[in-house]
Amino acid sequence: MVTKNVFVVAQKGVMVKNDVVLFVVYIVAGFVAVILSAVFMKIYNNEAKRSSLEIKQLVFAKSMRLPMRYYDIHHSGEIMSKFVYETDMANDIYGSRLRRVLAPIISVAVYVIVMMQLCWSLTLTLLLFNVLIVVLNGLLAKPMSQVGKAMADSNAKMTEKLTNILLGIEVKKLYDLKYINEDKYAKESNVYVSHQKKKMAIGALLEMFYNGFDLLCALLFLAVATAFIQNDWVSVGNVAAIYTMYGALSIRFLQLGKSYPELMNCLAYAERVFGFLQIDEERDILNSETTVRVFNCENAVDVVDISFSYDGKRKVFEKRSLLIEKNKTVAIVGKSGGGKSTLAKLMLGFYNIQEGDILLFGTSIKKLGLINARNLIAYIPQEPYLFGVSIKENIRYGNLKASDEEIIIAAKLANAHDFIMYQKEGYDTLIINGGKSLSGGERQRIAIARAIVKDAPIILMDEATSALDNESERRIHEALEQLKHNKTVIVIAHRQETINIADTVVEV
Ligand SMILES: Nc1ncnc2c1ncn2[C@@H]1O[C@H](COP(=O)(O)OP(=O)(O)OP(=O)(O)O)[C@@H](O)[C@H]1O
Incomplete structure (x- = not known):
């Protein structure tokens, strides 16, 4: 409108009071528009940041609540990539x-x-040229979305390969697996780079087309506009105004052309993130009315005719039953791969039993709910995981309400106190890298202390299969002896010495 009025004033050759008022109004409107745009931008950016945080929190919460089977068949690197990279890309939708x-x-x-x-016929003619850009956007949006999906896949695989290398760094160094591991990573990063090149090629194609097209549109417009002026269908002022606006409009069309395929790319990531958020979570039937009669019941664990298979094909258990009496120490033995650890995981409700039931103190774990069932059992896995916090906090994870004194008592019972005091900062020593600087026996004794502070009626220990030195073994057995009082102790036993301390031996 300013342009049009400039032309009108120029044609009149004189500037009257109304023209000045009009120009002042335009300038004020311009200022208001700039301020409003800044305010809206601020509100939009705040909302975008909030939604970005919310999505990250949702993905994090979901990755904590998935059934065990999900973690079995999906690499941790894939989940990491989802959390770190894919959410960022998906959030870019709202971000920009x-x-x-x-x-x-x-x-x-x-x-x-x-x-x-100003002139509908000239505007329509001009817009017809731009329809071509919209069509081209539509054509290139699909390949852009496909390349986005391929990049997301490739990124997840790269993270997966890198995690594999880092987790297996010891084996890699020992066997010089450089060419196998690193080549796999290099291969995947090449795939990623090739997708990236494809994405850039599509982007460059669009850019090239738009630049050429912009010039062509300007020339066509001038030709058509000249014809319109010659036929007196439009004034020079209106043509100048339309052309000025077209300049601003074509920049927006260019912006749209570049951003639309990018949006498709981000939508591909969002699809993956939202797909992940829709995965069924770990089933939990929390029945608050169920009170477990630990004191009245004679049996701690009653496994009734269970059948179970991880993959729906090979059965680990077929109509298997066993009974574990309360306050007894039971050693579970059997051949390797026979299902001992699986039985422990079923007691903890990590997997759903296909047939039969497991009762804890007379109540089915299906009725109890996973949280209640797990509260009844203090589990010490074969290779306990220690978190990157102090030794004291690692033990406290068994019971967040445990006092420092209770932690020290538990560590003494677990035969862990002496070696903890031997550490640089005693109980405050920070655990690094899952406790790699501690021996297997020491890690297991910290896990035993953690199980002791939990004070659950059942202690379930999967004895380490890895060889422990005699001293470590003796100390763990001493700790187990301490635990026997007033607790049901179930040990998946791999050593004769462990079997010797049991009241009953059950073969699986
Ligand atoms: N997460 C899993 N997914 C699929 N199959 C599994 C999984 N965990 C174990 N298995 C399979 O189930 C069977 C029982 O394994 P489990 O670990 O329970 O045996 P185990 O008796 O504890 O063996 P070990 O004494 O060697 O520790 C094995 O054939 C094993 O390969």
Whole structure:
């Protein structure tokens, strides 16, 4: 409108009071528009940041609540990639991509309305040229979305391979697996780079097309506009105004052209993130009315005719039953791969039993709910995991309400106190890298102390299969002897010495 009025004033050759008022109004409107745009931008960015945080929190919460089977068949690197990279890419939709697509559409709509008022026929002719850009966007959006999906896949695989290398660094160094491990990573990163090149090629194609097309549109417009002026269908002022607006409009079209395929790329990531958020979570039937009669019941664990298979094909258990009396120490023995650890995991409700039931103190774990069932059992796995916090906090994870004194008592019972005191900062020593600087026996004794502070009626220990030195073994057995009082102790036993301390031996 300013351009149009400039031309009108120029044609009149004189500037009257009304023209000055009009220009002042335009300038004030311009200022208001700038301020409003800054305010909206701030609100939008705040909302975008909030939603970005929310999505990250949702993905994190979901990755904590998935059934054990999910972690069995999905690499931790894949989950990491989802959390770190894919959520960022998906969040980019709100962060900038959506804005970069919506803002030009709104601007174009406003410009078009004003341009139509100035000369609808010329505006329509001009817009017809731009329809081609929209068609091209549509054509390239699909390959962009496909390449986005391929990049997400490739990124997850790269993280997976890198995690594999880092987790197996000891074996890699021992066997010089450089060519196998590193080549796998290099291969995957090449795949990623090739997808990235494809993405850049599509982007470059669009850029090239738009730049050429912009020039062509300008030339066509001038030719058509000249014809319109010659036929007196439009004034020079209106043509100048439409052309000025077209300049701003075509920039937005270009922006739209670049941002739309990018938005498709981000949507591909969002699809993966939302797909992940829809995965069924670990089933938990929390029945608060179920009170477990630990004191009245004679049997701690009653496994009734269970059948179980991890993959639905090979059965680990077929109609298997066993009974564990309360306050007894039971050694579970059997051949390797016979299902001892699986039985422990079923007691803890890590997997759903296909047939039969497991009762803890007379109540089915299905009725108890996973949280209640797990509260009844203090589990010490074969290779306990220690978190990157102090030794004291690692023990406290068994019972967050445990006092420092209770932690020290538990560590003494677990025969862990002496070696803990021997550490640089005693109980405050920080555990690094899952406790790699401690021996297997020491890690297991910290886990025993953790199980002791939990004070659950059942202690379930999966004895380490790895060889422990005699001293470590003796100390763990002493700790187990301490635990026997007033507790049901179930040990998946691999050593004769462990079997010797049991009241009953059950073969699985
Ligand atoms: N997460 C899993 N997914 C699929 N199959 C599994 C899984 N864990 C164990 N298995 C299979 O189930 C069977 C029982 O394994 P389990 O670990 O329970 O045996 P185990 O008796 O504890 O062996 P070990 O004494 O060697 O520790 C094995 O054939 C094993 O390969």
